[in-house]
Amino acid sequence: MVPATRLGLRDVVDEAVAGMLARPGRAGLTVLGTLLGVAAFVTVLGLTTTVEGQISNRFTALVATEVLVQDTTDQPDAGTAFPDDAEQRLTALNGVRSAGLFWEVADPGPLAARRPTAQEPGENLKVLAASPGYLRAIHARLSSGRVFDTWHDAEHQRVVVLGSGAAGRLGITWIDEQPAVFIGGTPFVVIGIIDDVDREAGTLLSAVVPAGTAEAAWGAGTGTRALIDTEIGAAQQVGDEAPLALRPEEPNRFTTITPPDPRELREGVTTDLGTLFLTLAAVCLLIGAVGIANTTLVAVLERVGEIGLRRALGARRRHVAAHFLAESGTLGLIGGLIGTSVGVAAVVAVAYLREWTPLLQPATVLPAPLVGALTGLVAGLYPAWRATRIEPADALRR
Amino acid sequence: MTAPPVVEFARVTRSYPGPPPVRALHEADLMVNPGEYVSVTGPSGSGKSTFLNLVGLLDRPDGGVYRLDGIDTAALADADRTALRGRRIGFVFQSFHLLRHRSVLENVKLALIYTSVNRRARTALALETLDRVGLTHRVYARAGHLSGGEAQRVAIARALVNRPSLLLCDEPTGNLDSANAAAVLALIGELNASGLTVLMVTHDQQVAGRAHRSVLIKDGFLR
Secondary structure (H helix, E strand, O other), X not given: OOOOOOOOHHHXXXXXXXXXXXXXXXXXXXXXXXXXXXXXXXXXXXXXXHHHHHHHHHHHHOHHHEEEEXXXXXXXXXXXXXXXXXXXXXXXXXXXXXXXEEEEOOOOOOEEOOOOOOOOOOEOOEEEEEOHHHHHHOOOEEEEEOOOOHHHHHOOOOEEEEEHHHHHHHOOOOOOOOOEEEXXXXXXXXEEEEEEOOOOHHHHHEEEEEHHHHHHHHOOOOOOEEEEEEOOOOHHHHHHHHHHHHOOOOHHHEEEEOOOOHHHHHHHHHHHHHHHHHHHHHHHHHHHHHHHHHHHHHHHHHOHHHHHHHHHOOOOHHHHHHHHHHHHHHHHHHHHHHHHHHHHHHHHHHHHHOOOOOOOOHHHHOOHHHHHHHHHHHHHHHHHHHHXXXXXXXXXXX | OOOOOOEEEEEEEEEEOOOOOEXXXXXXXXXEOOOOEEEEEOOOXXXXXXXXXXXXXXXXXXXXXXXXXXXXXXXXXXXXXXXXXXXXXXXXXXXXOOOOOOEHHHHHHHHHOOOOOOHXXXXXXXXXXXXXXXXXXXXXXXXXXXXXXXXXXXXXXXXXXXXXXEEEEEOOOOOOOHHHHHHHHHHHHHHHHOXXXXXXXXXXXXXXXXXXXXEEEXXXXXX
């Protein structure tokens, strides 16, 4: 009997490469589909990881270390629930870096850099009353001067620290000559200008006066809150302890707003973004696969004569199938390799532009070219099957 | 011991269901012995293509016996028929069927990739065969850049490279001018003179006249 015909693996690869090189333009366009799919796949997964990391970083740095304590009493004449030494009590808690009370002064009058007149009554800016710890808790950074301290607070000194936005509105840019601002007609010495803060950004558009001074000038405040800056990981515990520390006999007077558990938040973000982006990536890959399937099918129909020739030369149906599957798989692999590179580059570029740290999981990047190859193989299944159904006698007649 | 006939047709029949149903070949008998040069002629629609497909193992008969090199092909599975076709039959087509984007050498080597010839030996075998058809100077030319005569000689080299028992030619000069046609026929004649069995299907009586023996096919009957 005559030995069976065979097709070695190297021959399969050689023939696939030769088939692609015979039509480089078409091969390039076919690769483009998978390339875009895999690039989208790697990009969205890479960006998901990067954004997760970014959220985690910001969350850890700021949100996770912030606790807000509010008085739950809704009666204005009930008096403040916070004791006089509230700042000291809160600061004494383990895990607290700084804490301070603050409230917005109701109707303090307009602010002006000169004594207000009927023609120039001044600017309507927010006036915050705050204990000294508040400015530390919001991470106030000064462009000039200093912040007030417990002495200013206790002695009801008429001093004010301006946020950069408020200072700009009042035309005060430097304080070497101790300029004064008039709040409701009462002069206050400007001792510092806040350049930036990490929390309570509204402070930048406000004038901040010591809490004791504000009480002396405008009476006890309403809506008093305590802002606590904690160590990383201490927020939950500080939030539990703060009401007891402030008012052991009546802790229910307070509600605390603590950040959600970072692990839960992160998992939530991961799940939501991951599902969305994976769906997008899958759609991209599907489009790429349809592109390959379409092009390979067209190639099969165009190369009917070649298929007939190969069959006449001894190729079995499975050899013809292997030939077209190898072509589509190789196209997918090339698209996968280039797409992975493009995806990685895109993640790094976005991260660079947004000043993030790019994070790419090896489990995402390394199998991506294989995902491309697999896409190509799956896309080539139907065209390859069609190729095997072509009868050599019919094919050679064309 | 006497070698068996290369081609042995006994009452071979082939019909197509249609519609309308067509009996393309009627109980055809033919014997082609080793070293013979036989032409099969006939007008269009006479059954030449059906005959060629059956001899080339590209199609199966409905009835009768077809032996190639003494092997009864009726009982063979597809894979065995493919192997027999790849190893024992060399095809030469009217339209050459070359891969235009590949070199002459690669086109000839294409016939060797399915027949388990090791990769190193392929180039030597292909070059040797190209020398035989007088194309050593065009080895690295692209098939798409060849003249018609050159292209047909490459196709003949591809048909010969596996050392087949039978060279099966389908209108080998149909796409050639008279000068190239004469050169190709001369080459086929030389190959036959060296012992190769040739079966040529053509409608051209002049071409058929080059064969030692001519068989007429008309309305599916072989005479």
